[in-house]
Amino acid sequence: MDLTVACIVHDVCCTLLTGLIWTIQVVHYPLFAEVGTAQFAAYEQAHQESIVWLVMPLMLAELATAIWLALADPSATRAVGLALVLTIWCSTALVQVPLHTKLSKAFEPAGHARLVRTNWVRTWAWSVRCALITLHGAWGTLTAASLTACVLGGATLLVFSAWWPVPRTPARKAGGSEGTLLPCIRARRSVLPSAYVQRPVGPATVDLLLEAAMWAPFHGSRPPWRFVVLGRSALAEMQHVTLDYYDAHWREHGWGSGTRGTEAQYNRWRSMTEGEITGRWGPVSFMVAICVRRQAGSKRLPLWEEAAATACAVQNMHLQASAFPGGLACYWSSWHDAARDSDEMRTFLGLEREDCCLGFFMVAACDPLLKDSRTRSRETHLDVEWRS
Numbered sequence: 086m087d088l089t090v091a092c093i094v095h096d097v098c099c100t101l102l103t104g105l106i107w108t109i110q111v112v113h114y115p116l117f118a119e120v121g122t123a124q125f126a127a128y129e130q131a132h133q134e135s136i137v138w139l140v141m142p143l144m145l146a147e148l149a150t151a152i153w154l155a156l157a158d159p160s161a162t163r164a165v166g167l168a169l170v171l172t173i174w175c176s177t178a179l180v181q182v183p184l185h186t187k188l189s190k191a192f193e194p195a196g197h198a199r200l201v202r203t204n205w206v207r208t209w210a211w212s213v214r215c216a217l218i219t220l221h222g223a224w225g226t227l228t229a230a231s232l233t234a235c236v237l238g239g240a241t242l243l244v245f246s247a248w249w250p251v252p253r254t255p256a257r258k259a260g261g262s263e264g265t266l267l268p269c270i271r272a273r274r275s276v277l278p279s280a281y282v283q284r285p286v287g288p289a290t291v292d293l294l295l296e297a298a299m300w301a302p303f304h305g306s307r308p309p310w311r312f313v314v315l316g317r318s319a320l321a322e323m324q325h326v327t328l329d330y331y332d333a334h335w336r337e338h339g340w341g342s343g344t345r346g347t348e349a350q351y352n353r354w355r356s357m358t359e360g361e362i363t364g365r366w367g368p369v370s371f372m373v374a375i376c377v378r379r380q381a382g383s384k385r386l387p388l389w390e391e392a393a394a395t396a397c398a399v400q401n402m403h404l405q406a407s408a409f410p411g412g413l414a415c416y417w418s419s420w421h422d423a424a425r426d427s428d429e430m431r432t433f434l435g436l437e438r439e440d441c442c443l444g445f446f447m448v449a450a451c452d453p454l455l456k457d458s459r460t461r462s463r464e465t466h467l468d469v470e471w472r473s
């Protein structure tokens with residue numbers, strides 16, 4: 086291959102890829118988070134199918150010419166340039182491709198955040214390469230051949246863009262055997278306080294969770310659930326209601342979830358629990374009290390049905406919470422049993438005598454990179470018997 090032709094092909098590929106990677110890094114990858122969990126798997130698959138035709142020919146041409154130039158025109162610039170190309174290929178094969186493969190099964194905030202972060206390696210490597218070839222070029226001269234190659238290259242790109250196929254839309258691709266819902270259900274998880282970070286969650290987010298709750302099934306004429314959304318000062322107040330209750334009743338009922346003991350032991354638990362108001366529960370933005378409003382009348386439905394419908398509503402909230410990008414951390418806490426079931430708590434939550442509180446739905450923020458280490462298998466998590 087002629088040295089000039091190799092230089093032109095190499096420099097054009099590198100420059101195009103640098104522009105491309107910046108667009109991907111700053112615009113494209115961050116917007117992945119806006120796609121929505123339900124559509125994401127199909128979107129990601131369509132993205133991979135489309136982008137491979139744009140990126141692969143350029144990367145292969147860049148690699149081939151970088152190797153050729155390093156051998157035919159050896160210099161420090163060529164050697165560094167080749168080392169950067171190899172870095173880009175290693176990063177692509179070992180980090181970004183596996184992350185894309187994982188994301189094509191279901192959107193996972195941690196995997197997405199890792200993709201955006203690790204891609205900076207490639208963005209940087211291409212930017213340095215682009216700067217290197219610009220400097221290298223500045224020492225040479227702009228020939229008629231270079232200008233002709235630019236004009237021909239631009240024209241080819243125009244023809245290419247007309248031929249480029251319209252990518253399949255996610256909507257047309259959605260609906261495989263799993264559908265779009267199962268990945269969302271798998272992505273739902275409980276995030277416990279040790280993983281919370283100090284980043285406030287806004288009331289609009291909780292409002293959306295409540296909108297999801299509203300669509301749960303219920304038996305009868307009116308939904309049995311009542312949610313009391315406790316913001317920062319109300320959730321501290323609720324914890325004082327809890328402590329006041331145990332101060333008054335620990336001798337008869339014990340404390341926490343039924344622990345009994347001496348006054349010294351109670352005081353130790355009490356000071357630890359009081360410390361949790363600002364410690365363990367400090368980063369929580371909202372505690373949503375999960376309550377069941379018992380129906381009145383003699384022909385009312387059984388309590389278990391009302392509790393079951395309320396649990397369905399909580400699951401809806403939890404599913405919606407998992408669809409938020411950027412680390413929304415939620416879980417259902419049963420809370421301290423006796424205090425939760427007390428008249429004092431009922432009064433605090435505005436409940437009638439027969440209504441009950443089933444615990445609190447915690448809403449906080451967490452690190453989007455938080456790993457999901459849960460496993461579920463049909464053997465251990467599915468007790469089912471099929472009969473024909």
Ligand SMILES: Cc1cc2nc3c(=O)[nH]c(=O)nc-3n(C[C@H](O)[C@H](O)[C@H](O)COP(=O)(O)O)c2cc1C
Nearest residue numbers: 273274275276277396416417418419420443444459
């Ligand atoms: C009714 C109910 C009450 C729960 N109460 C607590 C609790 O008091 N403390 C706790 O750590 N987790 C509690 N959990 C959350 C479970 O620990 C969690 O759902 C379980 O570990 C499974 O994890 P996953 O939700 O991420 O799949 C509760 C869950 C349910 C359904």
